[in-house]
Amino acid sequence: MTPAGPACFHCSEPIPAGIVIRARIDGRDEPVCCHGCRAVAEFIAGAGLGDYYRYRDAAAARADEMPRPDRWSAYDRPELVERLSAAEPGGARSMTVLLEGLRCSACGWLADKALRQQRGLLDVSVNPATARARLTWDPEVARLGDLLRVLEHVGLRPHPLAGDAAGQLAILERRTALKRLAVAGFGMMQVMMFAVPLYIGKSSGMDPGIRELLRLVSMLVSVPVALYAGWPFYEGAWQALRARGISMDVPVSIGIVLAFAASVWNALRGHGEVYFDSVTMFVFFLALGRYVEMIARHRSGSVADALARLAPVTARRIRAGLVEDVQAAELEPGDEILVRTGEVLAADGIVAEGTGRVDESMLTGESAAVAKEAGARVHAGTQNLGAPLRVRVSAVADRTVLAGIVALLERAQAERPRLARAADRAAAWFLGRILIGAAIVFAAWWFVDPSRAFSATLAVLVVTCPCALSLAMPAAIAAATSSLARRGVLVAHSDALETLAKADHVLWDKTGTLTRGLVRIEEIRPLAAVPEPACLELAAALERMSEHPIARAFIEPGASTTDATEVEVHAGLGVEGTVRGQRLRVGRPAFAGGLAPAQAAGHGFDGESWVCLGDSNGLVAAFRLTDQLRAEAVECVAELHRLGLESEIVSGDDEAAVARIAARSGIARFASRLEPDTKLARVKDLQATGAVVVAVGDGINDAPLLRGADVAIAMGRGSPLAQTSADLILVRDSLEEIPHAVAIARRTQRIVRQNLAWAIAYNLAALPLAAFGQVPPWLAAIGMSLSSVAVVLNAMRLSRDAGPGRGAGWTLRAPAEAA
Amino acid sequence: MSIVYLLIPLGLVLVGIGLWAFFWAVGSGQFDDLDSPGWSVLSDDEATKRDAGPGSRTSDTEERE
Numbered sequence: 001m002t003p004a005g006p007a008c009f010h011c012s013e014p015i016p017a018g019i020v021i022r023a024r025i026d027g028r029d030e031p032v033c034c035h036g037c038r039a040v041a042e043f044i045a046g047a048g049l050g051d052y053y054r055y056r057d058a059a060a061a062r063a064d065e066m067p068r069p070d071r072w073s074a075y076d077r078p079e080l081v082e083r084l085s086a087a088e089p090g091g092a093r094s095m096t097v098l099l100e101g102l103r104c105s106a107c108g109w110l111a112d113k114a115l116r117q118q119r120g121l122l123d124v125s126v127n128p129a130t131a132r133a134r135l136t137w138d139p140e141v142a143r144l145g146d147l148l149r150v151l152e153h154v155g156l157r158p159h160p161l162a163g164d165a166a167g168q169l170a171i172l173e174r175r176t177a178l179k180r181l182a183v184a185g186f187g188m189m190q191v192m193m194f195a196v197p198l199y200i201g202k203s204s205g206m207d208p209g210i211r212e213l214l215r216l217v218s219m220l221v222s223v224p225v226a227l228y229a230g231w232p233f234y235e236g237a238w239q240a241l242r243a244r245g246i247s248m249d250v251p252v253s254i255g256i257v258l259a260f261a262a263s264v265w266n267a268l269r270g271h272g273e274v275y276f277d278s279v280t281m282f283v284f285f286l287a288l289g290r291y292v293e294m295i296a297r298h299r300s301g302s303v304a305d306a307l308a309r310l311a312p313v314t315a316r317r318i319r320a321g322l323v324e325d326v327q328a329a330e331l332e333p334g335d336e337i338l339v340r341t342g343e344v345l346a347a348d349g350i351v352a353e354g355t356g357r358v359d360e361s362m363l364t365g366e367s368a369a370v371a372k373e374a375g376a377r378v379h380a381g382t383q384n385l386g387a388p389l390r391v392r393v394s395a396v397a398d399r400t401v402l403a404g405i406v407a408l409l410e411r412a413q414a415e416r417p418r419l420a421r422a423a424d425r426a427a428a429w430f431l432g433r434i435l436i437g438a439a440i441v442f443a444a445w446w447f448v449d450p451s452r453a454f455s456a457t458l459a460v461l462v463v464t465c466p467c468a469l470s471l472a473m474p475a476a477i478a479a480a481t482s483s484l485a486r487r488g489v490l491v492a493h494s495d496a497l498e499t500l501a502k503a504d505h506v507l508w509d510k511t512g513t514l515t516r517g518l519v520r521i522e523e524i525r526p527l528a529a530v531p532e533p534a535c536l537e538l539a540a541a542l543e544r545m546s547e548h549p550i551a552r553a554f555i556e557p558g559a560s561t562t563d564a565t566e567v568e569v570h571a572g573l574g575v576e577g578t579v580r581g582q583r584l585r586v587g588r589p590a591f592a593g594g595l596a597p598a599q600a601a602g603h604g605f606d607g608e609s610w611v612c613l614g615d616s617n618g619l620v621a622a623f624r625l626t627d628q629l630r631a632e633a634v635e636c637v638a639e640l641h642r643l644g645l646e647s648e649i650v651s652g653d654d655e656a657a658v659a660r661i662a663a664r665s666g667i668a669r670f671a672s673r674l675e676p677d678t679k680l681a682r683v684k685d686l687q688a689t690g691a692v693v694v695a696v697g698d699g700i701n702d703a704p705l706l707r708g709a710d711v712a713i714a715m716g717r718g719s720p721l722a723q724t725s726a727d728l729i730l731v732r733d734s735l736e737e738i739p740h741a742v743a744i745a746r747r748t749q750r751i752v753r754q755n756l757a758w759a760i761a762y763n764l765a766a767l768p769l770a771a772f773g774q775v776p777p778w779l780a781a782i783g784m785s786l787s788s789v790a791v792v793l794n795a796m797r798l799s800r801d802a803g804p805g806r807g808a809g810w811t812l813r814a815p816a817e818a819a
Numbered sequence: 820m821s822i823v824y825l826l827i828p829l830g831l832v833l834v835g836i837g838l839w840a841f842f843w844a845v846g847s848g849q850f851d852d853l854d855s856p857g858w859s860v861l862s863d864d865e866a867t868k869r870d871a872g873p874g875s876r877t878s879d880t881e882e883r884e
Contacts, residue, residue, distance in 0.1 A: 108852075127852045175845050182841050186834055194827075210823055217827055221834075 008033035009053070010041040010155070026050050040155040049113050049154070056106030075160070076145035080314060080325050084160060085144070092122050094136040095144065096167060100157040102131045107156060114154045118147060132167050133158075160313055177291050180229040184284040187225035188277075194218045195277040218276040219267045225280045226260045229287055256282060289478040295485075311381050311402060315346035318390065328396070335393045339384045348400045349391040351376045356386030386569070473752055475795035480748040483798055488716075488732040489741050496727030500711045500745035502692045506640055506738075507683060507705065509697040510651035510658060513715055514665055514735075515627040517698070519553045523624040528617065535621035539613045542567070542575045542586045553625055554586075574611075584620075586613045593619055609657070626660070632736040633665045639739035641666075643746075645694070650679045650705065676704045683708040696738070713738065748798060755791045762787045 009023060009030035022029040023041040032038045044052055075081055085095040102108060108126040111133055115124045120142025126133040135147055144160075151158040161167065194214045201211055233256065236249035259275045259282070266272030316338040317326045323338050328346035331337065336352060339345055345358075351374050358372050360382045371386075372378055378391055380400040395401075481491045491497060508514050524532045536554070541564045543554040564584075567577035574587010585592045589605040592614035605612060605622050613620045637647050649670035651658045658672040671682060683705060686693050695702070695709035706712035706726055714726035716733040730737060844850060 125852075130851075171848075171851055174851070178845050178850055179842055182838065182845075186838055190830075190834055213824065213827060217831065221831070 006031050008037055010037040025053075040153070043153050044110065044114075044155075049110055052106050052110040056110075075148055075314075076143045077325050078139060080327070081139065081144045083327060084313065088122075088136055091139070092136050093139050093144075094134060096161045097133050097135060097148070097151070098159040098161050098167075099126070099131050099133055099151065100159060102126075102128055102156055110154055111151060111156055114150050115147060118142060118150060121147065130167055130170050132161075173294065177287075177294055180232070181284075181287045181291050184225050184229035184280065184287045187221050187229070188280040188284040190221045191218050191225075191276045191280045194221075198274075212270065215267045215274055218274065219264055222260065222263070222276040222280055225283050226256060230256050230283045232290065233283075233286065252286060285475055285478070289475075289481075311400075312344050312346050316340070331393050331396045333393055333395060337391050337393060339378075339389045339391055341384060341386065341388060344383045345378055345380050345391065346396075347391075347393045348377070348379050348395040348402075349393045351378060351389050352392045353390040354387055356384050356389045359383040359385050473755075475792050476748050476751045476755060476798060479795045479798040480744050484728075484737075484741055484744055487737050487740060488730065488734075489737050490729040490731055491727070492729060493727045496711050497745045497748055499692060500694065500728070500742055501749040503694045503711055503742065504645055505686055505691045506645050506647045506694045506696065507679075507686075507709065508647060508649050508667070509695075509702045509705070510649055510653055510661055511627060512698040513696050513702075514633050514649065514661055515629055517627065519625050520628050521553050521623050522626045525622045525624070527619045527621055530620055532621075535613055535623075538579050538582075538584060539586045539611075539621070539623065541579045542577050542584060554623075582615055584613065584615050587611060589619075589622070626657075629661060629664050630735055632734055636735040636738055637666050640742065643739060643742050645742065648682075650674050650682055652679075676702075679705040680708045696735075713741075744798065751794055751798060755794055758794075759787065759791060 009025065009032050011033065021032050021038055023032045023038040023045075024030075025041060025045040030041065032041055044050065075084075081093065085093040088094045099107075099111060102111065108128040111126050112124055115121055115133075115135070120138045120140070121135065122138055123136040124133060133151075135144075137144065137147060148158045148160070194217060197206070198211065198214050198218075200206075230253075233249045233253050237253035240250055256279060259279045262272075263274040263276050263279065267274050267276075311328065313328050314325055315328050315331055316323050317331065318336040318338050331347050337345075337347065337349070339356075341356075351372050353374060355371070355373050358370055358378055360370055360379070372389065377394075378384075378389070379402060380396075381402040477497060480497055484491055511517050521536075524535060526532055526535055530538075540554040544564070564575075564577035564579045567575060569575050570587065570591065573591040574585060576583070576585045578584070583595060585595055589610055589612040592612035595614055595616045596618045609624055609626065611623045611625055613623070640647060647665075647667045647669070649658055649662050649665075649667055651661075651670070651672055652674055653672060655672040658670050662668070662670040674682065679702070683693050683695065687710070692711075693709045694711045694713060695705045696713045696715075697703075697706050698715035702714075706714065711728065712726040713728045713730065716729055716731040728741060
């Protein structure tokens with residue numbers, strides 16, 4: 001994938017230099033990037049599911065390095081499972097589970113196979129389109145907890161959904177859209193079939209009875225197309241008009257209604273032109289574009305899914321000294337809940353007892369855990385990494401801070417202000433020109449021959465409107481959207497393509513976007529007579545006991561077999577313990593030197609980027625930690641620069657860290673220590689100077705930035721909430737497709753413009769001639785059809801040469817290639 | 820040429836039947852997942868695996884939602 005080194009066999013991320021971990025797969029040793037990936041890959045191969053690696057078309061999610069505390073024990077309790085699941089005939093239970101990390105059909109196959117090896121599982125159906133699996137099991141034989149553990153083992157994190165309204169809605173929407181598309185498609189083909197003899201008949205003569213029949217039958221077929229398949233457009237137009245706005249649906253609806261009404265009128269009175277072929281083709285291409293967009297939207301996940309991924313469905317309630325598992329929805333303010341190490345909070349509350357560290361990255365984007373003591377506020381969706389906490393519940397369900405954010409995003413998504421603005425301009429432009437043109441024609445004919453004014457005006461409207469709008473825009477956008485989807489870029493809002501083509505600034509978030517969001521050891525500085533590997537091993541032995549994100553940096557390279565005893569975890573400071581009879585501390589420099597304060601003083605290491613190891617004689621070693629720049633970031637920034645987009649980093653981190661990443665990625669401008677609202681202000685400043693801004697981010701703290709920008713791009717493995725406010729989602733979690741997306745967007749615009757120019761030129765040339773009787777009908781018919789075909793073929797160029805992307809794990813992997 | 824008076828309505832009826840069949844297929848979930856059934860032909864050990872467990876009843880009769 002990248003020149004940096006071999007890619008991980010499981011997750012396809014580049015393996016950092018110096019890490020040699022092999023997974024034993026089908027008798028071969030495959031390189032992997034971490035022990036988590038090794039465990040998952042060996043489990044998959046060990047279960048006889050190694051075919052997954054050959055069939056998948058997207059890389060798997062990176063496995064968590066550290067085994068998480070068992071989160072599924074609550075699902076082993078029959079009473080709780082009974083309340084969460086639905087009853088099936090024969091005493092079986094069923095439940096829908098959202099699978100995080102389900103990226104392609106091979107992942108779905110993997111989940112299916114792995115589950116079917118379990119005893120007691122009666123049925124499973126995995127749907128990659130909605131990322132859901134429906135499990136049916138026999139509670140006498142199997143436990144839900146075990147099934148969920150199996151899913152987690154193969155790298156798909158399950159989230160049980162109690163009552164899956166969003167999923168049902170998505171399926172319903174998809175089915176309805178398919179039906180509408182089918183009606184439009186069938187109708188279009190039929191009407192075309194009738195249109196050909198009508199065109200030919202015009203030049204070579206035709207029995208008036210047959211002509212009449214063909215016109216009436218065309219009308220009959222067009223009625224469901226215009227009324228049923230076209231209904232969403234009328235609805236959208238009506239909503240826009242009621243909100244006193246104009247959306248793309250308005251001119252589209254006017255076009256369909258006018259052309260259809262005029263054709264029906266002419267068909268019934270028996271003379272005049274009919275445009276049923278144009279109408280049905282118009283509706284079909286529009287419906288096709290909407291369908292592709294809808295599929296992308298479903299794949300990117302709904303806000304409800306995001307909430308399900310963040311907050312757990314169960315909690316441990318403490319009542320009368322007893323701990324019981326309950327549904328999160330059953331909690332009430334005033335209840336006390338127990339949150340064990342590694343568990344995610346199900347409700348907002350105040351810490352009543354215990355001192356813990358809570359990972360609030362879901363809400364704040366800050367990767368370091370925050371220390372929480374009695375009296376501190378904690379929020380649903382955050383994870384307790386420290387000691388167990390007793391929390392007095394203050395808000396549950398839809399009153400939590402998390403639910404508030406979700407509601408906000410849902411509203412923002414529904415209103416789609418940015419989008420409406422872009423569509424407004426385009427629609428107003430089109431509508432304005434067409435209406436002015438029609439008015440001029442009407443006025444002109446009024447003076448020449450009032451009896452023909454109406455039909456001539458209608459002809460202008462009908463012929464210009466569908467041709468220019470129906471084919472030029474939707475065909476090109478549908479082709480571009482599907483071509484990008486094949487490269488792993490989901491276009492959630494197709495209007496964004498238009499804006500992306502005009503973009504001239506890119507604002508980058510740093511952590512998790514330009515960098516991989518994983519801390520790595522960059523430099524080891526031995527301070528005593530202990531060699532580097534030994535330092536690393538000692539530090540790793542201690543860090544293994546901690547769940548702090550920084551600990552991961554030590555565990556991977558220093559896969560030590562040494563064990564630490566008498567371990568104490570000091571929240572926010574570090575870990576202390578005995579390794580090989582030696583008392584050691586690892587953590588913040590001041591803390592690490594605490595065993596021998598006199599000798600360790602004056603070391604000069606700041607706590608921001610240095611972690612120290614100390615013993616009773618002073619400091620032993622210092623480790624400099626940094627977040628790794630994504631391998632493809634430099635090339636991506638350079639490529640964007642060539643395309644004329646200026647990059648700038650906006651980050652909440654301190655200046656030194658941002659400057660370092662900026663220098664390495666080749667970005668000249670950066671701003672550090674920004675809060676979410678100051679990030680947004682930066683976007684507004686740029687936009688005030690006329691810039692069209694693209695924002696790339698991954699966390700919730702980027703959500704305002706993403707929403708404020710003209711085009712928002714979210715990382716595929718970032719926060720689900722960031723993805724819901726994005727226009728484009730990079731499914732493969734790699735930046736390399738961004739320049740490509742810009743290039744495709746520009747080519748789309750170019751093709752749309754060519755198509756429009758062609759359609760308008762053709763109409764300008766043909767309309768007056770036809771109006772004055774200079775063009776025989778058969779020539780007009782051929783010209784009209786060829787014009788449409790040319791427009792469609794031109795649009796298809798976008799999807800044809802898209803080809804496979806550059807990313808690894810994209811093409812079907814031949815076994816030899818995977819080796 | 821009067822045969823077209825019969826053939827065209829006949830064609831319409833056929834289109835109607837096709838559309839009805841398609842609606843039925845969509846409604847019964849045939850189009851909910853277009854990708855993964857393609858992979859199922861590649862696994863040939865399903866029967867033996869499923870017979871292994873004593874708890875595995877006939878799952879094919881279970882109706883999908």
